[in-house]
Amino acid sequence: TTHKLQARVVKVWDETKDARTLTLRPGLNWRGHRAGQHVRVGIPADGKHYTRTYTISSPPEREDDCFTITVKAIDKGTISHHIVRNIKVGDYLPIGLPQGDFYLPDAQPIQPLFITAGSGITPAFSMINSLIAQGRLPDTHHIHYAPHEFDVVLGKELKAMDRYNDRYHLHLIYSREGEDPSRNRFSAAQLDALCPDWKDRDVYACGPPSLLEAIEQCMTEAGCIRRLHVERFRAPFTEVPADAVGGRVRFAQSDVETDG
Structure with a gap:
């Protein structure tokens, strides 16, 4: 049509x-x-x-x-x-037309680090494959979290990319495996071990709110928050104070009013 x-x-x-x-x-x-x-x-x-x-x-x-x-x-x-x-x-x-500003700059990024979890793999997967297709993949680290190996979305393709591209370094973290699964959670110490130069990299992160909050805190404490680029699939929720009271709400388009 x-x-x-x-x-x-x-x-x-x-x-x-x-x-x-x-x-x-x-x-x-x-x-x-x-x-x-x-x-x-x-x-x-x-x-x-x-x-x-x-x-x-x-x-x-x-x-x-x-x-x-x-x-x-x-x-x-x-x-x-x-x-x-x-x-x-x-x-x-x-369908609609493509939208969004979570993408790589036209200039060559300097050693990107992707941190993803769950379905948050999708934008990173597109970006990395695009760099490979253009023949300009820089030294790239990618940390991806999933509960188990069989839960890794696009896992077969990720492992093939890691196998056939010397500049792509994949780190799969299984958050519910091992004797102490809590040790598999994101942390600055984990970053130091997997990607020692992470403070010098442009970081692209996408995943659940808890992971993004931990990454933002880590980058802020390290003084490199300006290098962080985040894509959120869900808006963070604000805690409602126990003593909060309602008010009158008016919807501008319909001109309907109600008590909230």
Whole structure:
């Protein structure tokens, strides 16, 4: 169609028991993305239409005019479960144009360090593959957290990248394995051991709020917070004080008022 932008599902691939990659072929109105950007995707489910935003997990340098999104089913996430379980080849999904400012600068980054967890791997995966495709991958370290080895989203591809690219150094941390799993949590000491020059690197982080908060604290204490670039899939929640009181709320567009 020419009046709206859609994409056809041309392939589905189960990454783990609760994560799936969809390969989408967009219509003619599509424009290319920058590695690390995201896209809005319309999902019809149970007679309703939902819109969700997912990072494009493939690099812009693909030659088949397709792109991929990699979706992990989250707890109580109706739509993510629907995508992982029910979307099939041949389905058409409404999409938006690429958006977001979490991407590599046009100038060559100086020895990047990627820190990711869970489905937060997707923007980093796109960025690293883009650098490889362009033949300009610098010395790169990548720390990725997952509960177990079989939970690593895009794990097979990550290990292949590590095996065939001398400048890419992958560190997989399994947060629920070992005699003392707490030792596998992110820390400055862990950074020192895995990537001794981390204070001199540009850091790109994406993952759950607890990991991002720990990274931000670590970078702040080290005096290099300006080198940190963060992508959040969920906005952090603010704690409501016990003595908080409500107020009058007015919705500007509908002019509806209510007590909050």
